[in-house]
Amino acid sequence: MRSKDIPLVRELDLFAEMAEASFDALMQAAFLQRFPPQVQLITEGEPADFLYVMVEGSVELFATGNGRETTIEIINPVATFILAAALRDQAYLMSARTIENARILMIPSETVRAVFASDAAFARAVVRELSGRFRTVVKALKNQKLRNAVERLANYLLRKESEQGGGGTVTLEIDKRTLAALLGMTPENLSRAFGTLKPYGVAVKGREIRLTKTADLAALAKPSPLIDDPAS
Amino acid sequence: MRSKDIPLVRELDLFAEMAEASFDALMQAAFLQRFPPQVQLITEGEPADFLYVMVEGSVELFATGNGRETTIEIINPVATFILAAALRDQAYLMSARTIENARILMIPSETVRAVFASDAAFARAVVRELSGRFRTVVKALKNQKLRNAVERLANYLLRKESEQGGGGTVTLEIDKRTLAALLGMTPENLSRAFGTLKPYGVAVKGREIRLTKTADLAALAKPSPLIDDPAS
DNA sequence: CGACGATTTGAATAGGATCAATGGGAGTGG
DNA sequence: CCACTCCCATTGATCCTATTCAAATCGTCG
Numbered sequence: 001m002r003s004k005d006i007p008l009v010r011e012l013d014l015f016a017e018m019a020e021a022s023f024d025a026l027m028q029a030a031f032l033q034r035f036p037p038q039v040q041l042i043t044e045g046e047p048a049d050f051l052y053v054m055v056e057g058s059v060e061l062f063a064t065g066n067g068r069e070t071t072i073e074i075i076n077p078v079a080t081f082i083l084a085a086a087l088r089d090q091a092y093l094m095s096a097r098t099i100e101n102a103r104i105l106m107i108p109s110e111t112v113r114a115v116f117a118s119d120a121a122f123a124r125a126v127v128r129e130l131s132g133r134f135r136t137v138v139k140a141l142k143n144q145k146l147r148n149a150v151e152r153l154a155n156y157l158l159r160k161e162s163e164q165g166g167g168g169t170v171t172l173e174i175d176k177r178t179l180a181a182l183l184g185m186t187p188e189n190l191s192r193a194f195g196t197l198k199p200y201g202v203a204v205k206g207r208e209i210r211l212t213k214t215a216d217l218a219a220l221a222k223p224s225p226l227i228d229d230p231a232s
Numbered sequence: 233m234r235s236k237d238i239p240l241v242r243e244l245d246l247f248a249e250m251a252e253a254s255f256d257a258l259m260q261a262a263f264l265q266r267f268p269p270q271v272q273l274i275t276e277g278e279p280a281d282f283l284y285v286m287v288e289g290s291v292e293l294f295a296t297g298n299g300r301e302t303t304i305e306i307i308n309p310v311a312t313f314i315l316a317a318a319l320r321d322q323a324y325l326m327s328a329r330t331i332e333n334a335r336i337l338m339i340p341s342e343t344v345r346a347v348f349a350s351d352a353a354f355a356r357a358v359v360r361e362l363s364g365r366f367r368t369v370v371k372a373l374k375n376q377k378l379r380n381a382v383e384r385l386a387n388y389l390l391r392k393e394s395e396q397g398g399g400g401t402v403t404l405e406i407d408k409r410t411l412a413a414l415l416g417m418t419p420e421n422l423s424r425a426f427g428t429l430k431p432y433g434v435a436v437k438g439r440e441i442r443l444t445k446t447a448d449l450a451a452l453a454k455p456s457p458l459i460d461d462p463a464s
Numbered sequence: 465c466g467a468c469g470a471t472t473t474g475a476a477t478a479g480g481a482t483c484a485a486t487g488g489g490a491g492t493g494g
Numbered sequence: 495c496c497a498c499t500c501c502c503a504t505t506g507a508t509c510c511t512a513t514t515c516a517a518a519t520c521g522t523c524g
Contacts, residue, residue: 044458065378065456072373084363084370093370093458116359123355127348127362131316134366138316138325141304141373145416146297148479176503184377189480191504206489206503224297226276226325381512408471421512423472438471438521465524472519480511487504494497 001105005032009105012078014053014125022119029111033104040097041104048085048092050106054078057102060178061094071181073140074099074174083130086112099174139227146227149185153193154221156183157202159228161211170209233337237264241337244310246285246357254351261343265336272329273336280317280324282338286310289334292410293326303413305372306331306406315362318344331406371459378459381417385425386453388415389434391460393443402441 001009006027009015015023032055035041041052044063052059059075072094075081085092086109098104116123143152156179160170172179180190194204200220201213211217225232233241238259241247247255264287267273273284276295284291291307304326307313317324318341330336348355375384388411392402404411412422426436432452433445443449457464 063374063378063458065374065459066383066454068378070374070377072370072377084366087359087363088367090367091458091464093367093374117352117356120349120352120355123352123359124349127319127355127359130359130362130366131319134316134362134369135320135322135325137366137369137373138304141369141376142295142297142302142325144373144376145302145304146295146300150479151298186481187503188482188505192480195504222298226295226323227297232323418513419471420473420514424512427472467524468522470519470521472517474515474517476513476515478511478513480509482509483507485504485506487502489502490500492497492499494495 001027001030001032008055009053012053012055014078014080014129015122017125018115018119018122022115022122026107026111026115030105030107033106035098035102035104037098037100037102040095042082042092042094042096044092044095046092048082048088048090048109051083051086051109051112052081052096053105053107054081055103055105057104058099058173059096059102059104060099060174061096062181063094069181070184071178073136074178074182080129080133083126083133085109087116087126087130089113099178135232136230142227144184149183149189150193150196151221152183152185153190154197154200154217155223155228157197157209157211158214158218158221158223159230161214168211168214170211172207172209175207233259233262233264240287241285244285244287246310246312246361247354249357250347250351250354254347254354258339258343258347262337262339265338267330267334267336269330269332269334272327274314274324274326274328276324276327278324280314280320280322280341283315283318283341283344284313284328285337285339286313287335287337289336290331290405291328291334291336292331292406293328294413295326301413302416303410305368306410306414312361312365315358315365317341319348319358319362321345331410367464368462374459376416381415381421382425382428383453384415384417385422386429386432386434386449387455387460389429389441389443390446390450390453390455391462393446400443400446402443404439404441407439 054075054077056077061072061075061081062069063072081096082092089109116126157170164170176190177187180187200217201211203210286307286309288309293304293313294301295304313328314324321341348358389402396402408422409419412419432449433443435442
């Protein structure tokens with residue numbers, strides 16, 4: 001990896017507290033790579049040779065089966081993906097493709113496991129990250145099983161609005177096709193869900209969404225911190 | 233904890249390789265408790281004071297919302313539950329109740345975190361367990377999003393049949409109401425799904441299921457190791 | 465035997481998916 | 495700058511899946 005990028009990486013939560021020597025060992029083996037949009041980085045079922053750390057951009061994790069495809073999660077900086085597979089030296093359960101231009105740090109799984117074993121601070125950071133990912137997936141499963149399509153969309157919009165500053169405006173960072181897959185529905189059904197939400201103050205114009213009655217929308221969505229709060 | 237139970241616990245994967253002193257520290261703070269069926273052990277939203285280790289019996293993890301309730305997972309020995317919440321010192325995302333008589337080891341979260349920080353072998357075991365749990369949940373989410381109700385049931389039956397020896401017989405270890413919640417459907421719909429599978433050699437008699445045409449059933453279910461294989 | 469809860473069955477409804485067709489930008493090339 | 499094209503999104507119609515509500519049946523336990 002080029003030395004000018006190293007300070008950037010060193011500041012990431014995952015690496016901030018580990019010993020210098022351990023960090024060097026990781027970086028010696030790692031690549032910081034740029035990718036254009038829509039590049040498939042990994043394919044489910046293949047062995048997990050690398051741990052990926054999102055530094056810039058965004059990546060879609062998706063899975064296929066039965067001729068269908070669904071989006072599991074959108075990864076934004078700073079988070080890892082496929083950490084569990086890398087730690088266990090097993091096959092990826094998901095595929096990944098870039099959504100936009102991305103910078104991604106790739107660390108050989110074997111190196112990750114070696115440093116994990118020798119550096120306790122890194123081990124703690126790995127567990128913090130991994131347990132966070134676990135909770136994210138549990139929330140996604142609850143979201144999917146406890147809510148219908150309109151409720152999932154409503155909660156998604158409320159969460160994004162608050163993430164984006166709460167000004168009553170949401171800019172979708174993914175296209176509607178992907179959003180539909182993330183929310184577990186078809187694109188047609190997503191369109192209709194937006195239509196259903198119009199009386200609740202949801203105005204759609206391309207990727208710009210205006211929320212004019214967030215109280216009404218929240219009454220419909222019934223958001224729960226144990227599903228929607230990313231920090232909980 | 234009573235000393236006669238200690239060897240039993242020491243052999244569990246999670247504790248097998250750690251240092252004696254660390255193990256003692258854990259056990260000094262821990263309880264091995266018996267519970268009758270249908271006891272609610274934890275409630276979602278409450279702080280994670282303990283890590284739970286299933287020693288004997290089984291536990292249902294479930295979540296509520298929107299007036300609905302769904303089963304997330306059935307925990308059997310030997311596995312932990314709510315490990316992620318305990319490690320992060322956060323609220324439980326799920327509630328838990330015993331299904332049958334159970335023996336469960338309860339370790340204060342704080343002790344777990346302390347020993348995790350000081351014993352590298354334990355840290356490795358924790359990560360192995362946690363990453364395994366992560367992958368289980370991802371598989372559950374894929375199962376839910378990529379398959380319809382009948383396919384989920386068919387795959388469930390095939391997996392249980394193979395777990396139970398492959399003799400063409402499956403004994404459900406949970407009642408049908410809970411199975412329906414686990415598979416993400418209503419009890420009524422589960423009944424109908426069994427009906428749909430009758431032409432595929434599925435005969436239901438109470439909790440005893442006979443599979444007489446597993447090849448046909450598998451052709452319908454299209455099982456995938458990346459969803460159905462617990463070891464992958 | 466009787467009662468209770470669990471399961472099954474039936475009918476009606478709602479939620480989502482599918483198929484088909486239309487509308488609407490964003491980018492390209494003239 | 496404008497027309498063209500392509501892809502995405504929307505809309506409409508219909509079908510299928512799953513939920514809901516209601517009632518009947520089954521099994522088990524007292």
